[in-house]
Amino acid sequence: MNAPPAGWHDAAACLVDGSGNVIAYSEQERHNRVRHAIGDGFNKPVGAARFCLDQAGITIDDIDVIAIGWNVDQMFPGFLADERELATHATGFDFPGRLPRIVRVPHHEAHAASAFYASPFSEAGVLVIDGNGENESTSIWSFSYGRAPELKRAWPRTASLGYAYDGASEWLGFHHLNAGKTMGLAAYGRARGLSVETLLDVDGGDLRPAVPSLQESHGQATIDEIGRHYGATVAAWRDLYSKLAGADGPTVPVHRLPEDPAAVLVAYTAQRLIEDAVTFLASTARGLAGVEELCLAGGVALNCSANGVLPGPVFVPPVPHDAGVALGAAWTVCPPKRTGEAMNPYLGEDVRAPGAAHPETSGLLRTDFDADQVTDLLLDGQVGAVAQGRAEIGPRALCHRSILAVPDTADVHARVNRIKHRERWRPFAGVTFAEYGARLWERQEHLSRYMLGAARVTDEARRVAPGVVHVDGTTRPQVLASGAAPAVEAVLEGLAGRGAPPVLLNTSFNDKGEPIVNSATDALAAFRSMDLDFLVMDQALYRKASRAR
Structure with a gap:
């Protein structure tokens, strides 16, 4: 389980059995x-852990x-030294009786395990890039079934790429978790062909961002030292971006940021830094591991644009960010057996549609789900x-908790952004089948899974x-497996049956500032509060009386 200290983020819980099979997994935010x-008070995975136990039908x-x-x-150091206290802190459960064995897995090792064991590869180099682990910010590993993972190289927090990107996000007025x-x-x-200053030096095979740490890291840091x-x-980094842009921040409201040359310059400068670094590190990882198969993990592995520039077989798990170390820590203790297939991402809470008489559905029109009717809508x-x-x-919403639309005009892009109360310049993803996807975008063997x-x-x-085409001529595709x-598969087939392109705009089912919906209660609440036309939940179709025709 990933139980970050007070003030940290992305707590999660994962339950695996003795063979490494994932029984349940969920993030606490859900x-x-x-x-x-x-x-403080929100970041223990109590709800997530309780869900995992309930899913398995067991107790703590x-x-x-x-x-x-x-x-x-x-x-x-010295805090939570008592094993029983640590177990309670990590799970939110009391342990008055027998105490489970507690294993502390280094952060980057957990990240690396989450990526490799989720992949279809039998061996791979694994590249972990984030803000920081205990002492490192970037690490390279070699993994294969049947032997222990091997750390090949690591870079300290002084070379953190995550910090560099956080600096740009904060300069732009975003929270660092809004990268x-x-x-x-x-x-x-990129679309404007902007020329930006290179902020990365890789001469001699090392990784040196333009802004190193203000103090060198010596020994093993405590949480207070890491925070400072x-x-x-x-x-x-913010100061450097201010110098490059000639301003201390954007001069326009957030919805007009693409109109601000300084804001675009800062964002693209930081993005190019990440892309240049990831390209160099991916090549280095492949060389050190001696194989072409590459897995990525860590928060920086959520950077779809950087992932997309990498050649060769590249795999990123559905949870590369800090929530994924719950999965990786469990797999470090009990690795799964090799299957040759990428992991199934549908491991969270099941939705159970309430009956028509349920008070949550009052005022809504309910009919049985019919794919042809949804296709027509x-x-x-x-x-x-x-x-x-x-x-x-x-x-990433992968069609179990998604908002959907036919992306045949640019206007639908604007409408869905309004529905989600997002900035109008934010991009969307497309989802289709593999055969049709080959006609729409360059092939990605693994990245389009999630x-x-x-x-x-x-x-x-x-x-x-x-x-679903962003301003730079890219999209973030999902290829839907049979x-x-x-429900979404049936609708895509329905589109094709009507002679329409079998592709949908797919984005996460949540309003601004909210986590992705989890339960039926969450889904109904979001449906009521957002300007959506219909909701498919379990085997039912819900519509608002004011919208029904």
């Missing part, structure tokens, strides 16, 4: 409805091992949501699906 589960007394994706002994906005804005610089180092380094220009089966894990790589689109995509999301 249960307490606080984005990233950040803040049945747990044999608690694995934590941080070396808490180093970061909190996706920075990435979306950076595309405007982070604040000082991010401030130094979408072709009529309506925008709907789907909440079906077990929730997908991670920050919508984690930007791909250049074709002329056909610009013509039939402009609503049987993965039955």
Whole structure:
């Protein structure tokens, strides 16, 4: 389990059996409805852990091992030294009787395990890039089934790429956990052919960002030292971006940021730094591991644009960010057996549609789900949501908790951004089948499984699906596997049956500032509060009386 200290983020819980099979996995934000589960009192994975136990039909007394994706002994010397207290802190449960064995897994090792064991590869180099682990910011590993993972190289927090990107996000006025906005804005610089200053030196095979730490890291840092180092380094990056842009921040409101040359310059400068670094590090990882197969993990692995520039077989798990260390810590203790297939991402809470008489559905019109009817609604220009089966894990909606629309005009892009109360310049993803996707965008063998790589689109995509084409001519595609999301699969087949392009705009089912919906209650509440036309939940179709025709 990943139980970050007070003030940290992305707590999660994962339950695996003795063979390494994942029984359940969920992020705490899905249960307490606080984005990233950040803040004192919100970041223990109590709700997520309780869900995992309930899903398995067991109690906390049945747990044999608690694995934590941080070396808490180093970061909190003298704090939580008692094993029983640590177990309670990590899970939110009391342990009056038998105490499970507790394993502290170093942060980057947990990240690396989450990426490799989720992949279809039998061996791979694994590249972990984030803000920081206990002492490092970037690490390279070699993994293969049948032997212990091997750390090949690591870079200290003084070379943190995550800090560099956080500095740009904060300069732009975003929270550091809103790096996706920075990435979306950076595309405007690429589209305009902007020339930016190189902020990375890799001469001699080392990794040296333009702003190193204000103080060198010596020994093993405590959490207080890491916090001071982070604040000082991010401030130094903000100062550098201010110097490059000739301003201390944007001069326009957030919805007009693409019109601000300084804002676009800062976003694209930071993005190019990440892309240049990831390209160098990926090549280095392949060389050190001696194989072409490459896995990525860490918060920087959520950067779809950077992932998309990498050649060769590249895999990113559905939870590369800090929530993923719950999965990686568990797999470090009990690795899964090799399957040759990428992991199933639908491991969260199952949605159970309430009956028509349920008070939550009062005022809504309910009919049985009919794929032909939903297809007609979408072709009529309506925008709907789907909440079906077990929730997908991670920050990308993979058609179990999604908002859907036909992307045949640019206007639908604007409407969905209004529905989600997002900035109008934010991009969307397209979802289709593999055969049709090959006509719309460059092929991505693995990144399109979980919508984690930007791909250049074709002329056909610009013509039939402009609503999912970003300003730089890319999209973040999802290729839907057969049987993965039955409702959406049926609608895509319905589109094709009507002679329409079988592609949909797919974005997460949540309003601004909210986590992705989890339960039926969440789905109904979001449907009521957002300007959506219909909701497919379990085997029912809900419509608002005012919208029914």
